[in-house]
Amino acid sequence: MSSTTAAAASGMQIYRRLLSYTAAYRAQLGLALLGMVLYAGSATAFAALMKPMLDGSFVDRDSESIVWVPIMIVVVFLLRGIGGFCSTYYMAWIGWQIVKRIRRQLFDKYLGLPSAHFDTASSGEMISRVTFNVRNISVVAADCLTVLVRDTLTIVGLLGLMIYHSWKLSLGFIVLGPIVALIVRFVSKRFRRLSRGIQDSMAQVASVIEEVVNGQRLVKVFGGQQYEREHFDAVNERNRVLNVKETATRAGSSPLIQFLVALALAIIVYLASSGVLVGEVTVGVFMSFITAMMMLFAPLKQLTNVNAKIQAGVAAGENVFAILDVESERDDGQNSLETDRIAVKFDRVQFEYQPGVPVLRDISFAVDSGEVVALVGGSGSGKSTIANLLPRLYDTTGGVVSINGQDVRDYTLASLRHHISYVGQDVTLFNDTVQANIAYGDMRDLPFEKIREACEIANADEFIRGLRDGYETVVGENGVMLSGGQRQRLAIARAILKDAPLLILDEATSALDTESERSVQQGLLELMKNRTTVVIAHRLTTIENADRIVVMDQGRIVEAGSHAQLLGRGGHYAVLHGSVLNAES
Ligand SMILES: Nc1ncnc2c1ncn2[C@@H]1O[C@H](COP(=O)(O)OP(=O)(O)OP(=O)(O)O)[C@@H](O)[C@H]1O
Numbered sequence: 001m002s003s004t005t006a007a008a009a010s011g012m013q014i015y016r017r018l019l020s021y022t023a024a025y026r027a028q029l030g031l032a033l034l035g036m037v038l039y040a041g042s043a044t045a046f047a048a049l050m051k052p053m054l055d056g057s058f059v060d061r062d063s064e065s066i067v068w069v070p071i072m073i074v075v076v077f078l079l080r081g082i083g084g085f086c087s088t089y090y091m092a093w094i095g096w097q098i099v100k101r102i103r104r105q106l107f108d109k110y111l112g113l114p115s116a117h118f119d120t121a122s123s124g125e126m127i128s129r130v131t132f133n134v135r136n137i138s139v140v141a142a143d144c145l146t147v148l149v150r151d152t153l154t155i156v157g158l159l160g161l162m163i164y165h166s167w168k169l170s171l172g173f174i175v176l177g178p179i180v181a182l183i184v185r186f187v188s189k190r191f192r193r194l195s196r197g198i199q200d201s202m203a204q205v206a207s208v209i210e211e212v213v214n215g216q217r218l219v220k221v222f223g224g225q226q227y228e229r230e231h232f233d234a235v236n237e238r239n240r241v242l243n244v245k246e247t248a249t250r251a252g253s254s255p256l257i258q259f260l261v262a263l264a265l266a267i268i269v270y271l272a273s274s275g276v277l278v279g280e281v282t283v284g285v286f287m288s289f290i291t292a293m294m295m296l297f298a299p300l301k302q303l304t305n306v307n308a309k310i311q312a313g314v315a316a317g318e319n320v321f322a323i324l325d326v327e328s329e330r331d332d333g334q335n336s337l338e339t340d341r342i343a344v345k346f347d348r349v350q351f352e353y354q355p356g357v358p359v360l361r362d363i364s365f366a367v368d369s370g371e372v373v374a375l376v377g378g379s380g381s382g383k384s385t386i387a388n389l390l391p392r393l394y395d396t397t398g399g400v401v402s403i404n405g406q407d408v409r410d411y412t413l414a415s416l417r418h419h420i421s422y423v424g425q426d427v428t429l430f431n432d433t434v435q436a437n438i439a440y441g442d443m444r445d446l447p448f449e450k451i452r453e454a455c456e457i458a459n460a461d462e463f464i465r466g467l468r469d470g471y472e473t474v475v476g477e478n479g480v481m482l483s484g485g486q487r488q489r490l491a492i493a494r495a496i497l498k499d500a501p502l503l504i505l506d507e508a509t510s511a512l513d514t515e516s517e518r519s520v521q522q523g524l525l526e527l528m529k530n531r532t533t534v535v536i537a538h539r540l541t542t543i544e545n546a547d548r549i550v551v552m553d554q555g556r557i558v559e560a561g562s563h564a565q566l567l568g569r570g571g572h573y574a575v576l577h578g579s580v581l582n583a584e585s
């Protein structure tokens with residue numbers, strides 16, 4: 001954390017940035033402000049009415065006052081009602097527009113954040129930022145503005161009236177100003193700190209829930225209930241404590257300020273009635289003065305309470321803007337990749353996920369257009385990482401990955417990714433129909449016949465038609481209603497349907513039995529014929545037919561060649577082959 005002054009400065013900056021969201025809604029803001037002025041004006045007018053009511057109607061029995069004072073009371077409250085409605089309605093309207101806009105901005109941001117960001121982010125926090133934090137922001141930008149403007153205007157109006165009536169009496173009240181300011185300043189800091197904590201703890205609550213919901217099977221089988229319960233209790237309790245503290249601060253600061261006002265009131269009443277000011281004020285003026293003062297309580301209370309909301313909003317703004325300001329995936333390539341033949345080259349590629357922990361060292365190999373290259377090697381040797389570099393899920397930290405002779409960073413991300421089809425090691429399915437999962441993204445509008453065809457090649461058509469609703473079956477979150485092998489075949493069908501010139505298969509058939517693997521393999525072989533393929537597999541049967549096999553060990557390439565060459569050499573591959581064959585038999 002930075003120093004207090006820097007924090008205060010950035011607090012102002014954040015506040016200003018929050019307010020800037022209202023700029024797009026000038027018309028509504030204007031109406032709301034008009035409402036606020038009406039509202040504040042009517043409060044002052046009501047207090048002012050006390051004078052003619054008492055001095056005119058009651059003391060002097062002035063016939064004119066007797067008629068128009070009651071009429072004015074009705075008019076004043078009518079205006080107050082209209083003003084109150086307009087300010088509340090339009091500010092809420094603006095507030096929800098802002099919620100919608102910031103949520104959309106965050107969502108867009110999430111879609112474009114670099115993969116590395118997701119490696120360290122908690123999904124609970126990512127979700128609660130959009131659902132919970134954003135709401136606090138809109139409160140600042142809208143509700144708080146209402147209170148600030150409306151109640152400040154009311155206070156100014158009432159104080160003005162008081163000074164107009166008797167500046168001497170008002171004096172006692174005005175010295176309160178600095179004291180109130182000091183109190184507000186003190187509690188502000190506390191509010192902000194508590195709000196940050198509340199926000200964090202909401203994220204933690206969301207996180208724990210999310211883990212339990214996603215990992216419910218594991219929790220059950222490994223008896224994790226007690227552990228998760230304790231974990232949840234801890235974050236839940238923290239959330240409660242922080243919220244209670246916040247309420248205590250708020251509940252304590254308002255009465256304190258009101259007490260100060262009452263103190264001033266007492267002094268003024270004493271001064272006015274004890275004769276010090278006798279002759280200077282009439283009964284009507286005094287009543288009007290006291291009414292104005294009494295009416296000050298409510299807006300003052302609002303103003304002190306609004307502070308808590310502002311601080312919560314600033315804390316939320318801090319958290320939201322921090323993400324909005326994160327740099328998105330770099331996409332500054334100018335060239336659009338347009339081709340149906342792709343040649344890949346890795347040239348002395350280095351890569352590290354975390355600085356100082358090299359995962360790939362000096363990787364050089366090439367895949368010519370139409371070639372099939374297989375990557376093999378022990379677990380953790382860096383195979384999937386190589387696959388990640390092609391669609392630029394991550395960028396190299398040294399060396400160059402090129403496609404058709406040009407650095408992949410020179411292409412626009414969209415055109416690059418458009419040319420790559422990919423079956424990942426972990427299958428990702430959305431909670432949608434089978435058909436929507438296969439014809440995902442750009443492929444949504446492809447004709448059903450194409451989808452069927454892809455499923456046939458992936459050996460998936462048969463089981464899909466056996467599902468309750470066939471292609472319309474909803475597969476559940478990440479496809480929980482399907483078997484591992486069925487999920488994998490959907491992922492393969494999706495990759496086939498994309499029909500891209502570069503195909504990456506990372507353990508694409510690992511969950512299939514030998515029977516279905518063979519039949520999928522047949523389809524894939526057909527598919528690989530006229531495209532460039534990088535295939536990663538543990539099961540060596542999958543890769544024996546590759547044009548070239550690249551053998552990895554601890555982030556380096558240790559061998560490369562055809563199946564026969566590598567076996568003949570009796571090196572790493574031969575050992576791997578031997579061991580895997582043994583394991584499989
Ligand atoms: N997102 C990540 N952040 C940090 N380190 C990572 C990340 N993904 C992988 N690693 C590390 O990089 C190394 C290579 O991982 P990679 O996934 O490329 O291995 P692999 O060869 O595909 O292994 P497997 O055969 O088990 O899939 C591993 O040591 C792993 O711990």
Ligand SMILES: [Mg+2]
Pocket residue numbers: 383384385425506
């Ligand atoms: Mg892997």
